[in-house]
Amino acid sequence: MLKQLGFVLDANRCLGCGACAKACELNHHLPPSLVWRTIRKVEDVTPEGIRRFYLSTACNHCANPECLRVCPRGAYSKRRNGIVTHSPEKCTGCKSCVVSCPFGAPKIHPTTGKACKCQLCYDRIEQGSTPYCLTACLTGALQLREIHTLALDNLTRLTAPLPSLRLTRPSVYFLPPRRVKL
Amino acid sequence: MLAKHQHICPRNCYDTCSLISTTYNGVLLSVEGNPAHDYTKGKLCPKAMSDIQKVYSPSRIRYPMRQRHRFSGDWERISWDEALEQIARTILRLKRTHGSTLPLALNKYSGNFGALHNAMEALFSGIGPTTRAIGSPCWSAGVDAQTIDFGRFRCSSPLDMAHAKLIWLWGVNPAWTAIHQMPIIFDAMERGTTVVCFDTHLSATAARSHRFIQVRPGTDGLLALAMGKVLAEENLLDPDLPNYTLGYHDFLAYLDSEIRVERAATITGVEADTIRDLAREYGQTHPACIWAGFGLQRYTNGGQTLRAIDALGALAGHIGEKGGGVQYGHFETWKFSGLGHTEPSQAKANPVVGKNPSDRALNINKFAAAALACTEPPVRMLWLAGRNPLSQDADLHLWQKLMNQLEFIVVSDLFLTRSAAAADIFLPVTTHYEHWDLHASYWHYWVGVNEPAIAPVGESKSDLEIAWRVSAKLNELEPGSCTFPTSGSEKETLLRELSPELLRLLRLQSPKEILLQPLKANLPPASWAQRQFATPSGRFEFRSEKAVQAGFPALPSYSPPLSPPPEAPLRLLTPHHSSALNSQSYPPDTIPNGYTLYVNPELAESYGLNEGAPAEIANDLGAVRVRLAFDLSIPRDVVIVYQHPAELKDSCLNVLLRSHTTDMGTIATGAPGLALNETFVCLRRLTGSVQRLSPNP
Amino acid sequence: MGTVEWPLVLFTVLGETSIGILLALWWLDRTPLDAGLYRKATLTSGALLGLALVASLFHLGHPEAAYRALTHLGSSWLSREILFFVLAALAWVYLFLQISRPNGQRRVAAGIAGLLGLFGIVSSAMIYVLPRVPAWNSAQTPLFFLLTTGLLGALSLLFLGWKSLSPAQMAGLMYWSLGCVLSSLFSYILYFSQLTGMSPEGLATAQILTTSPLFWLRVITNWGAPLILLLPLFKRKRSFNPNLLLTLLVVSGIGEFLGRALFYLSAVGIHISALK
Structure with a gap:
């Protein structure tokens, strides 16, 4: 079986500080209006207590990527390690990927007019280094794993409101946060 | 040409990170953490990551x-x-x-x-x-309290917290204000350490802890005393107390006669059974560490609060323990020569x-x-x-x-x-x-x-x-x-x-050696491990003559914080946010558009205000426009604004602030601190009329 | 909430009208049509198709590289759309050559161009059948695109041929148009009820629609006015007023443009943010 690298986020360790997103922005020289990694605050309250946590997400490098399916130009490809990459030289800026990705990962770059997204710093990984976001993470909440070898017992995926959205099989898992009693 | 240089982040922050910059032909290219530093470990918070933006910010003033x-x-x-x-x-x-x-x-x-x-x-x-x-506008009362109790004001190495089996984060929010401590705490949690967070609302740190204890603002000292009383009642006192403390009989007598757990429960908002559980766990778990934050002591009773927490730590025998203690801060390494003009500073805080x-x-x-x-x-x-x-x-x-x-x-x-x-x-x-x-x-x-x-x-x-x-x-x-x-x-x-004392602490033969790399002072990782204190008696002083001389009770004792006046019934707390440091905003040049007032949804409802509604908080000193946001962990008589700079044209938050000072501060810092958590406001709907709204019955 | 992609609105509606005209020609040409009308209709169709293709280029960040978008036919409906529209355009050129010849195979040519165009339109629609956007993710998306083709094609030919078409042919086009309007109306009502009962995103789409003045303008121009204007035509089958036919075409055209604009505007993508 081919490898599938993917992000695993320990929501118990993520403080939502934004170092990952900032490192991504700085090192990839993204213009101010563009982000590849976003942080969302999630709160869920039940009688048993509250879970207030952060989800740091970027491209999920899906096993079955929608961007790759819809791109008319084949600008997307999946590498042997599962990373979904985008070649700007092939891109015509048609936005098919932008509207079809259930996770909103591809964005149009304001200056080139072409799509772009998190490429999981594949060049760094090939040199034996880690993606900028992981290097920046202060608490070790954000990790990169080989998904097929992952013990999935305690991990969850993102929930989709519609079952059909599971089709893309995002390569991202979360260690759910514990609940704090109020 | 590429060049690397070492820096220290100079912000008023616990972490004081060691940085390495890269320049190309004299232009700053990148800033990274210095991996040689065993506390900051080469990681930076987003504030420091914005440094290049700050250095070259177009709004920076370049000329006189x-x-x-x-x-x-x-x-x-x-x-x-x-x-x-x-x-x-x-x-x-x-x-x-x-x-x-x-x-x-x-x-x-x-x-x-x-x-x-x-x-x-x-x-x-x-x-x-x-x-x-x-x-100091910051920590004076706590510094005095620790100076009274221990004789000097010092804390264990933050790495020592890794050894604790129980960590109490009390009025401190490291997730936002000392982020490099969090991996140490998380690693301890993964090894089985229990982490309890005491705060007025569910802070970012509380949300990551095992347990959150919500304490009414300004009553933490009473909570500590009540837990001390439980330790005494349940025979969980350190048997060695007579050997290294002063006045513990007097203190126990005070607890016995003045402190009632049930009454403390009513005042602090922490249930009596919870107080007993917490005290038992603290008394029975060794080592157990308390980290007391600065917010705790920004009250008119702030010094006494810290003294009560110190005393609790002492009663349970956690002072001097590896992985224990009551940690607050230190000035042990600030032995600078004072630019050759006066005597080396005497470790003034x-x-x-x-x-x-x-x-x-x-x-x-x-x-x-x-x-x-x-x-x-x-x-x-x-x-x-x-x-x-x-x-x-x-x-x-x-x-x-x-x-x-x-x-x-x-x-x-x-x-x-x-x-x-x-x-x-x-x-x-x-x-x-x-x-x-x-x-x-x-x-x-x-x-x-x-x-x-x-x-x-x-x-x-x-x-x-x-x-x-x-x-x-x-x-x-x-x-x-x-x-x-x-x-x-x-x-x-x-x-x-680098004073001779600092050279000794850093184990340097000559000052020049400091130029090579940052150094860690040769201080014992756990404070007061020998239980020899710097007080006049050489003991941990429950009863302090120094306190009496400064006009305070000899024993740690509870006095209530200020009560809100009827015309300003809400206590305003203004903690630090992760994206700002006092009036510095991050990223630079991004001043948030107005203040957000975090309130309990029930409070907003009683004022007929919805989430996102514009409103005004005011007291006799002034008024500030806010926009409402909900946080159901905030008490109904407390409102929170995370402090950040405001546009010059807008009125800033501090127009509401009166200079109530803390009880202590004079002994070590020269003056009492600022009791800024004793600020009270009323909430008004913004409809053009300035009439004060009262909650619906 | 989505944005109105004007180049795409123009491309799809004009392209569909063009193909609709070709298909209507092919259908009516069973009894040979007047050569003048055939020529007029073919040229109109060609002009519309040309405009549509030019408009589509404005949607791309890099139109100069549009030709390269053909290379991913295996999975991309956009690739297929481009392929079929390019083929339809070529077939139209073939049609043009046929009508310029005395014994040209115009019916076969119109049929080929229309069929290729139809494939193009279905491919267009399939681009939007995306799990991420509940408002688009149904069989109704291709249905709407096809109904636009049917309605505007028929109305265009009705207007162009009011002088030379036989009453039976005119009536055929009118019944067809009425059928398209009614199908459009009823399928939209069905679509709307599904939307509101489906998901928060669907509900958001419904809210965007009902609160937009454009939507109510569409209700009038796309369904209300055509129904009212078609009725007098049925009463006076023999004397067609070209102004009335033009009004009908223009109003319906506006309705279809608005409908397509709202289609893009009301797209609400699903937010995947929670953990289970």
Whole structure:
């Protein structure tokens, strides 16, 4: 079986500080209006207590990527390690990927007019280094794993409101946060 | 050409990170953490990651400027020589007119905590006895409490917390304000350590803890005393107490006669059974560490709160324990020489060095009122450095009055801050990428050198350079009028700052060795491990003569915080947010659009206000516009605004702040602290009418 | 909430009208049509198709590279759309050559061009059948695109041929148009009820629609006015007023443009943010 690298986020360790997103922005020289990694605050309250946590997400490098399916130009490809990459030289800026990705990962770059997204710093990984976001993470909440070898017992995926959205099989898992009693 | 330089993040922050910058042909390219540092471990928070943006920010002021009329914004660029000439001539004229240098006032604090930034104090000392802001707006009461109890104010290495089996994070929010501590805590949790967070609301840290104990603001001391009482009742006291403490019988008698757990439960909002559970767990788990935050002591009873928590730690036998203790902060590594002008500072818990004995000392927290009250002679000139009082201080109406009646105001800063709007002369200063400096932390044990990586941006100059030039100009106009050096080398000055004591702590033969890399002081990782204390008795003092001399009860005791007046029934808390540090915002040049008021949804409902609704908080001092956001963990009589800078045109949060001071602070920092958590406001709907809304029954 | 992609609105509606005209020609040409009308209709169709293709280029960030978008036919409906529209355009050129010849195979040519165009339109629609956007993710998306083709094609030919078409042919086109309007109306009502009952995103789409003045303008121009205007035509089958036919075409055209604009505007993507 081919490898599938993917992000695993320990929501118990993520403080939502934004170092990952900032490192991504700085090192990839993204213009101010563009982000590849976003942080969302999630709160869920039940009688048993509250879970207030952060989800740091970027491209999920899906096993079955929608961007790759819809791109008319084949600008997307999946590498042997599962990373979904985008070649700007092939891109015509048609936005098919932008509207079809259930996770909103591809964005149009304001200056080139072409799509772009998190490429999981594949060049760094090939040199034996880690993606900028992981290097920046202060608490070790954000990790990169080989998904097929992952013990999935305690991990969850993102929930989709519609079952059909599971089709893309995002390569991202979360260690759910514990609940704090109020 | 690529070059690397080492820096220390100079912000007033627990973490005081060690940084490495990369430059290309003298332009700053990147800033990374220094992996050699065992606490910050090469990781940076997003604030420091924004440094390059800050250094080259278009809104940074690059030249000296003169303002034609205060608050007019009518600035003109002037040369350094013009600026220095005007400053020096004013100083000399005031000195002649009043026959004294006391009309000259300096108000400086933690805009940059580097040792060489004390040049401003040394410059003023060189001029003569002057008027000074003393004390600290931050931690004074807690420092005094720990000084009373332990004799000195010190904390264990933050890495020592890894050994704790139980960690109590009490009134501290490291997830936002000391982020490098969090991996240490998380790792401990993964090894089985229980983490309990005590706070007034579910902080970012509380949300990551095993358990959150919600305490009514200002009642933490009572909670600690009640838990102490449970320890005594349930026979969980450290059997060794008679050997290393003083007055524990008196203290136990006080607990026995004055403290009722049920009553404490009603006041603190923590159920009696919870208090008992917590006390049992704390008494039975070894080692157990308490980290007491600064927010706890920003009350009129703040010093007593810290004393009560110290006492709880002592009763359970956690003081001196590896992985235990009551951690607050330290100044053990701040042994700087004071720029060669006075004796090495005696580990004073505030960075005021080079203080002239005949200075006129004004409490930094009541500075405006005190300066206005000075008559013989009056204060005529003010220099603000590393400070933004018009944004961050209390009594802003008095500040405004002071600014209006002063003859001359100089502000040295990076940006045109709210306070700079009052300046006659603005002097542009350098960032920590443009000057030499020496830094210690008040939390970890590292000391390090900050190298310049790039030439000063524009015509900016370091505080030390400015001090030399002012002295040179003074001596040029009137030889002998200032004893501060008139020139020098920043690097040599820095090396002279390493006092013999600091060299010993850092195990250095010669000061130059510090230039190679940051170093960790040779201090025991766990404080008070020998249980030999620096108090007069050499013991941990439950009963303290020093406290009595300073006018406090001998024993840690509870006195309630202030109660809200009927016309301002809500307590306003203004904790730090992860994206701002006092009036500094991150990323730079992004000032949030107005203040957000976090309230309990039920409170908002009782005022008929929805989430996102515009509203106003007000008290007798002023009013501030806010937008409502909900947080159901906030008590119904508390509202929260995370402090951040405001646009100059908008009224800033501190118009609501009165200079209530903390009970303690005078012993170690020279003046009581600021009880800023004792601010009360009312909430009003914004409909044009200024009528106060009362909650629906 | 989505944005109105004007180039795409123009491309799809004009392209569909063009193909609709060709298909209507092919259908009516069972009884040979007047050569003048055939020529007029073919040229109109060609002009519309040309305009549509030019408009589509404005949607791309890099129109100069549009030709390369053909290379991913295996999975990309956009690739297929481009392929079929390019083929339809070529087939139209073939049709043009046929009508310029005395014994040209115009019916076969119109049929080929229309069929290729139809494939193009279905491919267009399939681009939007995306799990991420509940408002688009149904069989109704291709249905709407096809109904536009049917309605505007028929109305265009009705207007162009009012002088030369036989009453039976006119009536055929009118019944067809009425059928399209009614199908459009009823399928939209069905679509709307599904939307509101489906998901928060669907509900958001419904809210965007009902609160937009454009939507109510569409209700009038796309369904209300055509129904009212078609009725008098049925009464006076023999005397067609060209102004009435033009009004009908223009109003319906506006309705279809608005409908397509709202289609893009009301797209609400699903937010995947929670953990289970």
